[in-house]
Amino acid sequence: MGNFFSLVQNENMKIYRRVRTWVMLGILVVVNLVIPLLFSMVDSEGATSIWDSVILSSTFTFFLCTIFSVIIAADSVAGEFSWGTIKLLLIRPWSRSKILLSKYVSVILFSLLCTVLLTGVSLLVSSLLFSGSADSNMFTPGKSGLVFTLQYILCDYVNLFITVAIAFMLSTVFRAGGLAIGLALFIMFTKGIFMTLFSPERYTWAKYLIFTHMDLTSYLQSDVGPGGITLGFSLAVLAVYYIVFMAISWYVFKKRDVAA
Amino acid sequence: MQHEPVVRLEGVTKKVSSKTLVENVTLDIPPGQVFGFLGPNGAGKTTTIRMMVGLTSISQGDIKICGYSIKEHFETAVSNVGAIVENPEMYKFLTGYQNLRHFARMMTGITEARIQEVVGLVGLNNRIHDKVKTYSLGMRQRLGVAQAILHRPKLLILDEPTNGLDPQGIRELRDYLRLLCHEEGTTVFVSSHLLSEMELMCDSVAIIQNGRLIDVRSLKDRSADSQSAAIETGFLVDDPKKALSILEGAALQDSMITLKITRDEIAETNARLVQAGIKVYGIHTVTRSLEEQFLEMTGGDQIG
Numbered sequence: 001m002g003n004f005f006s007l008v009q010n011e012n013m014k015i016y017r018r019v020r021t022w023v024m025l026g027i028l029v030v031v032n033l034v035i036p037l038l039f040s041m042v043d044s045e046g047a048t049s050i051w052d053s054v055i056l057s058s059t060f061t062f063f064l065c066t067i068f069s070v071i072i073a074a075d076s077v078a079g080e081f082s083w084g085t086i087k088l089l090l091i092r093p094w095s096r097s098k099i100l101l102s103k104y105v106s107v108i109l110f111s112l113l114c115t116v117l118l119t120g121v122s123l124l125v126s127s128l129l130f131s132g133s134a135d136s137n138m139f140t141p142g143k144s145g146l147v148f149t150l151q152y153i154l155c156d157y158v159n160l161f162i163t164v165a166i167a168f169m170l171s172t173v174f175r176a177g178g179l180a181i182g183l184a185l186f187i188m189f190t191k192g193i194f195m196t197l198f199s200p201e202r203y204t205w206a207k208y209l210i211f212t213h214m215d216l217t218s219y220l221q222s223d224v225g226p227g228g229i230t231l232g233f234s235l236a237v238l239a240v241y242y243i244v245f246m247a248i249s250w251y252v253f254k255k256r257d258v259a260a
Numbered sequence: 261m262q263h264e265p266v267v268r269l270e271g272v273t274k275k276v277s278s279k280t281l282v283e284n285v286t287l288d289i290p291p292g293q294v295f296g297f298l299g300p301n302g303a304g305k306t307t308t309i310r311m312m313v314g315l316t317s318i319s320q321g322d323i324k325i326c327g328y329s330i331k332e333h334f335e336t337a338v339s340n341v342g343a344i345v346e347n348p349e350m351y352k353f354l355t356g357y358q359n360l361r362h363f364a365r366m367m368t369g370i371t372e373a374r375i376q377e378v379v380g381l382v383g384l385n386n387r388i389h390d391k392v393k394t395y396s397l398g399m400r401q402r403l404g405v406a407q408a409i410l411h412r413p414k415l416l417i418l419d420e421p422t423n424g425l426d427p428q429g430i431r432e433l434r435d436y437l438r439l440l441c442h443e444e445g446t447t448v449f450v451s452s453h454l455l456s457e458m459e460l461m462c463d464s465v466a467i468i469q470n471g472r473l474i475d476v477r478s479l480k481d482r483s484a485d486s487q488s489a490a491i492e493t494g495f496l497v498d499d500p501k502k503a504l505s506i507l508e509g510a511a512l513q514d515s516m517i518t519l520k521i522t523r524d525e526i527a528e529t530n531a532r533l534v535q536a537g538i539k540v541y542g543i544h545t546v547t548r549s550l551e552e553q554f555l556e557m558t559g560g561d562q563i564g
């Protein structure tokens with residue numbers, strides 16, 4: 001019965017036919033052009049390497065990338081409810097699970113597009129502006145700049161991926177895009193505070209908190225995180241949270257009575 | 261086979277917390293009919309329709325569409341259905357055409373030619389490539405009808421489809437629904453409280469009030485019994501009092517003399533009045549409209 005790909009195509013159409021999507025992508029490109037430029041003006045010695053520039057600009061712009069992905073995720077389900085189009089969407093010969101999956105896939109595709117765009121632009125601009133080969137203080141000695149940068153961006157993406165899952169769940173559960181965006185961004189910006197308040201060094205239970213594990217970049221410097229946790233442990237905790245978020249989203253979406 | 265109902269509601273009940281919105285509704289909708297679903301505001305029409313298309317769960321009972329339970333075989337059951345539930349909300353940032361493409365992709369076997377055909381049918385040719393946010397209510401309603409009939413469903417469910425349409429649009433919709441029904445054998449289930457509209461459009465109606473089905477009746481046989489049956493007839497005369505005294509079984513209604521007589525008796529009565537020197541200004545057939553019957557049945561005012 002039909003082709004799942006056409007559902008994803010529909011969801012993509014609803015993302016990319018909107019002006020705001022292109023505004024967001026435009027902002028992402030511009031910011032990734034400007035930050036290496038600014039950085040090159042400050043860098044008087046000309047010793048900075050490409051990778052330093054890429055990593056520095058991505059630490060800024062990944063915030064934007066996450067915010068934009070969260071906005072798309074939050075609107076994906078909640079938008080259908082607030083527009084009233086959910087009534088037309090759910091009376092097609094498709095199970096609700098598949099419809100929700102198509103929405104989730106389109107959100108993930110958007111976040112990947114943002115990430116590739118961000119990495120691509122900042123790599124391009126940085127390679128034009130910087131040629132220095134100074135040993136970076138950011139890198140682990142002995143690692144190539146390219147590998148480190150890619151790993152760094154992968155860690156950032158994991159962070160984004162979890163934040164987007166939270167936004168997607170909130171959007172499905174509360175059907176309110178604003179609330180989902182607000183809460184997801186709140187978690188994104190305050191997880192540092194939670195980490196300092198509830199450090200696994202002080203409380204053993206804190207190592208089961210999601211906040212402790214969302215930022216994996218610390219594992220690029222050392223194998224053991226705060227309180228003796230390891231990368232494997234962090235990934236396992238994130239996976240459990242992720243599965244729970246998805247299970248809640250799917251359960252609620254399937255069971256929900258769609259009324260005006 | 262022919263008379264296997266397209267939709268079967270079997271003791272359908274909808275409860276939300278402790279409130280019962282629809283109570284034990286059992287209804288068979290035969291194929292190839294325009295079937296009206298009447299009820300005052302808040303009667304439970306939209307709630308019933310939501311259950312029929314699987315938007316809300318059914319608390320008790322089951323609904324079968326073309327023999328498939330909407331609970332157990334949702335996808336098969338709903339593939340026979342096209343619907344508008346309440347207002348036809350569309351993606352405002354897409355054009356009408358993109359909206360139709362969107363829904364066409366979700367169903368199998370809808371060609372580009374079919375989309376064009378449907379656009380023509382609902383008369384949106386000139387505006388189909390405009391964004392839906394620039395559409396008027398009636399145009400959105402037309403687009404709603406277009407998405408509902410795109411896949412030639414066996415059952416078309418329309419919740420207050422004439423809402424927002426101009427007389428021309430209502431007329432076209434009515435003609436089109438009749439055409440669909442009689443040429444393609446589509447069963448049309450329309451809910452409305454526009455009774456005169458329903459009277460013109462429907463073959464049968466079900467009347468629901470406070471979540472309970474109170475009557476199901478056919479509207480077709482009303483015209484069949486015209487020859488010999490007694491018809492309520494009104495005479496407009498200059499001296500109603502005198503007329504009343506001559507005619508037995510007559511009543512005075514809004515300065516009109518009414519009585520229930522057959523066709524031949526109408527002529528006789530007229531002759532008697534004229535012979536008695538009463539001037540007859542007019543003779544009318546007093547049909548009790550569906551509206552009057554409906555108000556009588558539902559008791560008029562209380563919103564349940």
Ligand SMILES: Nc1ncnc2c1ncn2[C@@H]1O[C@H](COP(=O)(O)OP(=O)(O)OP(=O)(O)O)[C@@H](O)[C@H]1O
Nearest residue numbers: 259276281299300301302303304305306307308564
């Ligand atoms: N989610 C809900 N929770 C509680 N009550 C509800 C809910 N949805 C509808 N109702 C109630 O159910 C009743 C039936 O509503 P419904 O929308 O089915 O009426 P309707 O026949 O379509 O009326 P209208 O002609 O105004 O469209 C109303 O009394 C309404 O208040």
Ligand SMILES: [Mg+2]
Nearest residue numbers: 305306346419
């Ligand atoms: Mg209604």
